[in-house]
Amino acid sequence: MIPLSVIGGFLGAGKTTLVNHLLRTATRRYGVLVNDFGAVNVDAALIAGQSGQAMALANGCVCCSLGDDFGAAVASLAARDPAPEHIIVEASGVSDPWRIAQLALIEPGFELMPLVVMVDATAIAAQLADPWTGETVRRQLAFAELVVLNKQDLAAEPGQAAAIVAGIRPQARTITACHGEVPETALTFAPPSRPRASRLQADLPHMFPTWRWPCPLPLDRDRLRAVLGELPPAVLRVKGLCLLGQTAEPYLLQYAAERWAFSPAPTTLAPELVIIGTPQLTNPAARFDAAVIGGWTAG
């Protein structure tokens, strides 16, 4: 499963700046899909080769134009040799990034990372008040999981943008940034493998509590659907292998923001669901007991 991050946010929020920063500082092989290929701006010395709407970098990253069919673009990126270790999709400035993120649930082979929405801390109040843009910006934030408050250094009222975001999407974690300089560790749910000295790293607490639910017994499809349908909004992700139906067929489950998809998973991994939520979430693992075939069901 290739991790896939979708980065949304309104025009001017700094998405391309973030992409440029990631490409320059990458410690992983990123495959990046961008809207405006011409805006990608890395040192000429970093460019290993360019053909049409694809650019290979010396550090192993590759950057491609997004085009009309996200799914096809993502699939062709994943088919490259060597395959990217992490795919980044830069959503267009007016699109709903959550619609794009759902692609990672339906395209086999990808694992959806936190939905990142960038906010121009100097402009969001005006954007929300503007009748032409307000509801587009609000919609982009509706399912955000990590909100990057960019240009924070330029904001006249430092706390204002964070308060606005908290009012729209309280489940999201927010980090501040200048010039789109977001550390790559912020793009995954996992905490940094070891503490680092960097000031930016120090700003990043372990933001997403994680629980595990081992499920060695097969689950009833209808009851599992019911459990998933009733999860609280504080559950950000459910992912892992489960056995479905009397025949115990192995499936990968990915759940994000009230949507989910199963894909067949012929694997010998131990069945286990990993649940990721906000700090407000109390351990939700026991909810899944209700789906076990022949097991205990909630009254």
Place this chain on the structure above:
Amino acid sequence: MTASTRVFSAARIITMNPSIPTATHVAVRQGRILGVGTADEMAAFGEAVLDARFAGKVILPGFVEGHAHAAEGLMWRNCYVGYFDRVAPDGTLWTGLKSIAEVVGRLREALAALPRDAPLLAWGFDPIYFDGARMSVADLDPLTADRMIVVSHASGHIMNVNSLVLRRAGFSRDDNIDGLVRDDAGALTGELLGPPVMSRASRVAGGGGLLRPLDARGLRDYAAAARRVGVTTATDLVNALTPELVDLLRAVTAEPGFPLRLVPALAAREYSPEAGVARLLELRPTSTDKLRFGIVKLVVDGSIQGFTARLRWPFYHNGAPNGLWYVAPAELGAIMLAYHRAGLQMHIHTNGDEASDLATEMIGRALEAHPRPDHRHTLQHCQMADAAIFRRMAAQGMCVNLFANHLYYWGEQHAALTMGPSRARRLDACATALREGVPLAIHSDAPVTPLGPLFTAWCAVNRLTAQGRVLGPDERINVAEALHAVTLGAAYTLKLDHLVGSIDVGKFADFAVLDDDPFAVAPAALRDIPVHATMVGGEVA
């Protein structure tokens, strides 16, 4: 050696030329109009062949379709399953299908005619006329167990697939993804909504499906479709204009007797503004008589019936959330300014009234920054504009190309669901546009609706919905205004009114030859007038 002159006689020639609105004879030399008037007047041009083959017919300027797509020439390689009769470019009549059973029947025939392993792709399906009945896997699965079926809806925003496609795409009832339609029991019906799930299904069904790239055969078929309905100049109103596509356009339009003057519009979204401007400025001087470069297409919002158009208050009548900007408002202003400054002409897709309002505002800002006479920037579709927007468009020197065919095909849906009864009266408000002084064209957006300027004119004159209601009677225009809109009016929006659109000395000898006089038949019969012949550059195409 003097070039030969040919004089055509007709029962009546309707010229769109104010110095001689009607005539009986037109003289043609070197593919251009040498004179128009009486037989006696034509004698002044010296030795000429009198050509009486259209003696009992009515000659009009060749029609100009200001908003259609060359994809019309590609669609017919797939199976048509629409509700309305439709004629393919080769003249084959495909009857409209009035029930899901009829659609299934045509799919069965098409499957039998296809190679054994080919997926079946069908288009134009429109269940809104079936009293709420929807197609499902229960209809499609009995046709085949091992072949994939994809049926695209006329709206372009929905498709139906069979269970094999669902399975191959990895969609099951256990999934909960936006765009998977279910029945009351929670089972997937095979109806898919929106780009993510639709594009995945298209991909597993093989290739681009309906989105196949333009090729020489498709372009020839587009020209054939135009010739059949009297169109002699037509746009391809969004084209990436890559080197490969430009080579294709040049090669095919240069073929002897190619029966169409083609006006491709550069797809702005494929380029940065600087690169798009440079590309058009590079291409424009290479234009030929049959291939005209110089216009750019911008898309501001989506479609009304797809609920992706941007509306002003009170928004969608049924309460659906407001639609989508395809480009951020501030960005639109910057893109427009770049093309405007470069002296290029913009054709701007706006469906909802908020999108038309925004585009008009941004053109106003561009004009303040860079005053420019006779730009003729044109709003395309502009379906919901009110009188105030039209007044401002007129004041700013803008043109409009209204989607008159929508009145017939989706008028009832707009009245019931999207716009409600009051705003639906001003759907494609041709009369208001003319009253407020906005130069007017009307269009088909083929392949979205059928190519056919007489039908488009009929829609603007009668404003009848498919269900027979007159939608907004005060927005009807008369036959003369409608015929102007599909000839000289459309030519004006393309800045080609000095070359085509009227029968006047020096212009291309492009004619639509009709069996009946549009002014003599009842307005309700306008669409039924047969196109007898189409002439391009003085030759019968």
